[in-house]
Amino acid sequence: MTAPQNDLVCRRLVGRTAVITGAGSGIGLATARRLASEGAHVVCGDIDETAGKAAAEAVGGTFVQVDVTDAEQVEALFKTAFDTYGSVDIAFNNAGISPTDDDSILTTGLDAWKRVQEVNLTSVYLCCKAAIPYMRRQGRGSIINTASFVARMGAATSQISYTASKGGVLAMSRELGVQFAREGIRVNALCPGPVNTPLLRELFAKDPERAARRLVHIPVGRFADAQEIAAAVAFLASDDASFVNATDFLVDGGIAGAYVTPV
């Protein structure tokens, strides 16, 4: 079963400014394309200059090189968005890592633990801290923080710091969504299921058993396409989601709801 091709053209984000971290690849890149196609000005933040520039060029947006663990660089990212386009309406705080030395708690060292916490969790704190003052002044904003379905479910194939970092993203997003709701700011955590990225394809092509072990738990029987995650971000970013706030927004093909899946 393949993902449906959606040719619908929505223009829900005309005149809005969106900042996307990790825009150079995967979910971030697909979302940059989707938000631009809906009319948003897109500011592409990434640590990878080549990939980030290419993304910005592809969507007619602006590239800002940023290490999302650095407070000053994150502030500069959101300032560039405001100075260039006059508002900060959408923050998709999405950059994240999943390194191989983050594994079982029995083998994961403190260095790997801390690095993952910095890139996946501290970065979201910094991005929200930088974005919210602009949104408060406007009386409007939508923040979407990328967590993961693994923040909601236990895995015997552990990546302990990754899972804990994403759990932190859920709790922080919920709290911010509640705190700033009456100022017109919505904050949601996005929980994608496994996405069919080049990295994942390569990993699973080398190791079909590893792929099969995961696929059996997915009711729809396949991994997500990045465009399917981008479509959910576009919804959360838009006024169509005006009453969707402080959620753990699952886009997981039914994984979190499943006990026995179809054969």
Ligand SMILES: NC(=O)c1ccc[n+]([C@@H]2O[C@H](COP(=O)([O-])OP(=O)(O)OC[C@H]3O[C@@H](n4cnc5c(N)ncnc54)[C@H](O)[C@@H]3O)[C@@H](O)[C@H]2O)c1
């Ligand atoms: N791919 C999946 O199956 C999946 C599932 C659930 C959640 N997620 C989450 O979605 C997000 C995006 O994942 P992806 O699969 O698109 O990843 P990806 O590796 O394809 O893209 C991540 C991007 O983030 C950038 N980046 C990494 N560290 C950075 C830093 N310190 N500062 C700025 N940019 C940095 C990278 O250069 C890259 O362009 C991550 O938070 C990930 O944890 C992914």
